[in-house]
Amino acid sequence: MSRLGASLTGSYLAYQFQNLILGPDEAEARKKMFQKKSSRRIRHELEELKGPVMKLGQILSMQGQALPPEVIEELAHLQARAPAMHPTLARAQFKGVLGRNPEEIFQSFEPEAFAAASLGQVHRAITRKGERVVVKIQYPAIRSAIENDFKLFRSATLPGQFSGHFPAEILDEMQTGFLRETDYQQEARNIEFFREELAPLAYMRLPKVFPEYSGDRVLTMSEVEGRSLDIFLKTNPSPQLRNLFGHHLVELYHFELRCVAAIHADPHPGNYLFCSDGTIGLVDFGCVKYFSPGFREIVQCFINRVWENGESESERMLRLLFGRKASLANPKARDMLTAAIELFQLIFPARRPGNTKVNFGDPEIITKMSQIFRKSLQSKLTNPEFVFASRAELGTYNLLHALRAKVDTADAKDRVDRFVEGCLVQLPNQPEKAGK
Amino acid sequence: MKRPAPKASRRAQNPASDAGPRQKKKDQTRARILRVALDLFSSRGFYRTTTRQISRKAGIAEGTLFNYFATKEDLALYFFEQELEKLIQWFEREKPLRKAPLVEKLFAIVHRHLEQISPFEDFVGAVYLRALQPASKLHPISLDSQSLNLRYLRFIREVLAEAENEGEIPPVGDLGAWAFALFHVGIVSFWLHDASPGKERTLALLDRSLKVARTILRRGGDWNW
Numbered sequence: 001m002s003r004l005g006a007s008l009t010g011s012y013l014a015y016q017f018q019n020l021i022l023g024p025d026e027a028e029a030r031k032k033m034f035q036k037k038s039s040r041r042i043r044h045e046l047e048e049l050k051g052p053v054m055k056l057g058q059i060l061s062m063q064g065q066a067l068p069p070e071v072i073e074e075l076a077h078l079q080a081r082a083p084a085m086h087p088t089l090a091r092a093q094f095k096g097v098l099g100r101n102p103e104e105i106f107q108s109f110e111p112e113a114f115a116a117a118s119l120g121q122v123h124r125a126i127t128r129k130g131e132r133v134v135v136k137i138q139y140p141a142i143r144s145a146i147e148n149d150f151k152l153f154r155s156a157t158l159p160g161q162f163s164g165h166f167p168a169e170i171l172d173e174m175q176t177g178f179l180r181e182t183d184y185q186q187e188a189r190n191i192e193f194f195r196e197e198l199a200p201l202a203y204m205r206l207p208k209v210f211p212e213y214s215g216d217r218v219l220t221m222s223e224v225e226g227r228s229l230d231i232f233l234k235t236n237p238s239p240q241l242r243n244l245f246g247h248h249l250v251e252l253y254h255f256e257l258r259c260v261a262a263i264h265a266d267p268h269p270g271n272y273l274f275c276s277d278g279t280i281g282l283v284d285f286g287c288v289k290y291f292s293p294g295f296r297e298i299v300q301c302f303i304n305r306v307w308e309n310g311e312s313e314s315e316r317m318l319r320l321l322f323g324r325k326a327s328l329a330n331p332k333a334r335d336m337l338t339a340a341i342e343l344f345q346l347i348f349p350a351r352r353p354g355n356t357k358v359n360f361g362d363p364e365i366i367t368k369m370s371q372i373f374r375k376s377l378q379s380k381l382t383n384p385e386f387v388f389a390s391r392a393e394l395g396t397y398n399l400l401h402a403l404r405a406k407v408d409t410a411d412a413k414d415r416v417d418r419f420v421e422g423c424l425v426q427l428p429n430q431p432e433k434a435g436k
Numbered sequence: 437m438k439r440p441a442p443k444a445s446r447r448a449q450n451p452a453s454d455a456g457p458r459q460k461k462k463d464q465t466r467a468r469i470l471r472v473a474l475d476l477f478s479s480r481g482f483y484r485t486t487t488r489q490i491s492r493k494a495g496i497a498e499g500t501l502f503n504y505f506a507t508k509e510d511l512a513l514y515f516f517e518q519e520l521e522k523l524i525q526w527f528e529r530e531k532p533l534r535k536a537p538l539v540e541k542l543f544a545i546v547h548r549h550l551e552q553i554s555p556f557e558d559f560v561g562a563v564y565l566r567a568l569q570p571a572s573k574l575h576p577i578s579l580d581s582q583s584l585n586l587r588y589l590r591f592i593r594e595v596l597a598e599a600e601n602e603g604e605i606p607p608v609g610d611l612g613a614w615a616f617a618l619f620h621v622g623i624v625s626f627w628l629h630d631a632s633p634g635k636e637r638t639l640a641l642l643d644r645s646l647k648v649a650r651t652i653l654r655r656g657g658d659w660n661w
Contacts, residue, residue, distance in 0.1 A: 086540040088533070089643050092547050096634025140636035140643070217636070 085121055085139060087111035093140050097215040102135070105213060109135070115270070117284065119182060124223070131222065133210060136184065138217040143182040150175045177265070177388055181286035184219040190285035191221065197260040198282075200419065203248055205273075205281040224281035226273025229402055237276075239406075244278050246360060246405020250347075251412040252280075253396045257299050258416055262290040265388035267395025269402070289388040294320060302344050303413075307337075339372045348409050356411070361404035365397050466504055466514070469494045473511050474556055482508065482562035509573040510580075512563045517584050519552050524591050538599040539646045545595070546620055546642055550627055550635075561628045576621075589613045605653045619645070 085093070090113065094102050102109035106125040113121035120138035127133055154161075154171060161168055180186055188209045195206045205224055213220035227235070249272075256263045264271075266287040273281030291299075298320045306313040311328065318326045318337050326333050346365050347358060358365075369390075400407070472493040476485040487508065491501040505511045526548060527533070533544055553560050567574035574581055593613040599605050608615075627638040 085643070086536065086543065088536070088540050088544040088547065089639060092639055093634070093636060096636055096639065139640070140634075141632060141640035144632070144637065145640070216633075 085113070085137070089140070090121065090123065090137050093137055094135075094218055096140070097218045098213065106133075106135075113137075117286075119286070120217075125220070127210070127213070131210075133213070133220050134207075134223050135213070136219040136221070138182065138184065140217075143179065146175075146178055146182065150178075173385070173388070177287055177289070181266075183216055184214060184286075185216050187219055187286045188214055190288040193262070194260070194264065194282075194285060194288070197262070198252075198255070200259075201248075201252060201255060203279045204252065205275075205279055207283060221283075224273055224283050226275045226279075226281040229269035229272060229274065229399065232274040233402065235276075241276070241278065242403045242405050243407060245274060245280065246400050246403050246407040247412055248278075248280055249396055249400055249403075249405075250407050250409055251415060253393070254413060254416045255419070256392075257291075258296075258303070258420060261296055262288055263389060263392045265289045265392045267392050267399065269399060272399060287388065289385075289392070291389070292385060295385050295389070307341055336372070336375060339368070339375060343368050343372060348413060356408050357406050358409050359404075359406050360397065360400035361406070363401065366394070366401055369394055369397060462504075465494075465496070469496070469501065469504055470511060470515060470518070473508075474515070474559060477559040477562070478556065482512075482559055482566075507573070509566065512559075512566070512574055513580060513584060515556075515559075516563075517587075519549065520584065520588055520591075522552060523549050524587075527591075527595075538595075538604050539643075539650050541595055541599075542616065542646055543642055545592075546623055547639070549620075550624070550638070553624075557628065560624070564625060564628065585617070589617060592616050605650070608653065619649075 090111070091101055098105065102123075102125065107128050107130065109125040110123050113123050114134075115122040117136060119142050120136055123135045123137065125133050125135050150171070157171065161171070188211065191207060191209050195208070198204045198206060205226070207221035207224050210220040210222070226232075253263075264282060264285060264287075266284055271282065271284045273283065275281065298317070301313075301317045301320065306317055314337065315328050318328060318333055321337070321340070322333060328334050328337070343365070346368060349356060349358060469490065473485070473490045476489055476493060480489075485508070487501055488498055490511075491498040494501065505514065523545065527545060530544070533541060536544070563574060566572050567576070569575065572578065576585065589610075590613075593610065596605070596608055596612045596616070600607050605612075623638065623642055626641060627635060630638045632638075
């Protein structure tokens, strides 16, 4: 069975990588071979395998326009569900980590999980003091499974590494990221860090860690309320509310980039919990990317629109993006930079005065972004630091797209600007009314 | 030369029998011997512990010890019978588990067994090696271990039969119980060598292999030999 799974997903991955590397015409021909039935089978296999392959499925499903819709629909299921550990296994793993059974520690503990995470599952519980908590339990031995899968993954992508389309540094970055996700103690530190750093965003709600009931494979946190995106959308929220959430999400993303210098890099919809009062709960801090000074400089280049200051500045920006060897003399590099700038200008269309409202319901932004990803792989221009940053960016725009949000992005940027300059201590819940 | 087997096996089947005070005292002594022996095994090792040391620590004459357990292997056999008895009684008490799917039940049985024997890991490791010797009383096909094996097989057969009746798995018959017994032994030896934190690799192996087995069984075929 697992052999069957490995061979199936093996060919599936090969298909995906081919697709990324091949030009659009050949890819189109291959896409037709892909039936819904097979994508469902793939999802089942991915769920069986758990771990990184499933994570990869999630990333692929966030590629929006890059994949055929029927595949996305199937892969999207991966984001919220995974096969459960039965109660006995979950208890055994809990005891293996904390030395006692859950019912010896908590006042009550729900044996059935209410949510699945790719590396484990989440149970509700009530502490002896009566606090409502969620307990995340990791599937046993997931770490060694990931290490094994990556060995396989590395040998499978050897041609890509050889040709330079899939550099080893990218694989290293992915492996480090995924393995970090298996360490719940690291996740607890991430939560504490973000609780402090995101405190100025009054509309963000983050969980609190209970270290006394946590270990490296069990993490107990306070429960965060709210509805996941698909359920929230089913309640027919008003355009105002959708736009408000859109505004918050753009602001959050820029606040993380510019003020926190770290980003919640697992942006799948299940991790955002929407409340009708306009607040957003953010959970699952397993995958967090802390940025290097170089990356922060890149962000600053975009914010300051340095390309408007002449070729030498553009050249500097390009080197920051793709390394010392990159040069505007290389047409591919020039192409990439132009595309990145175009994307930025799509999201921040112009300066005031003027219409600075961006309609994220328009698929153009996501299409553009997928094109850039594809281009960067095809032209061998990559930067390992982008692996998780772009995952977060694309995830944010996918959320905004699903919300069909119209956001005054210049206003969101201004608010973050003023915060950076120290004019604001806290970013208030309501954005300034546009067009005032 | 084989010495006559002590009566431990039959006794283990009915540990709480309503025997007289004499019998009760005998059972207590037997339990005490096992307790001190296990202590000694864990501090000195199974092979280096002598029957003399056991009898001295248990406060009985060496000859008396011989009346209870002719060899250290008999002691080990008695240990496993006791553990099996505890396991079966535990399973019968676990009402919610009785309604769980077969995969979970079997997982729970093996996992509970491992939890029970985990304080005596070194001892169990030594006994497992010993059991591989064809002349050993602990060998799976030795006459001395028969009643232990039968008790185990009947227990598993019952659990499997329940799932067969519920239509959870196709009829697997006695072969299913035998196959599971082999698997159980395999898991214990994997567990003995599992150095992962909380022995989580054993948990994963146990879970994954039971699920694979279920998938294979459901795929069809005649397993009832």
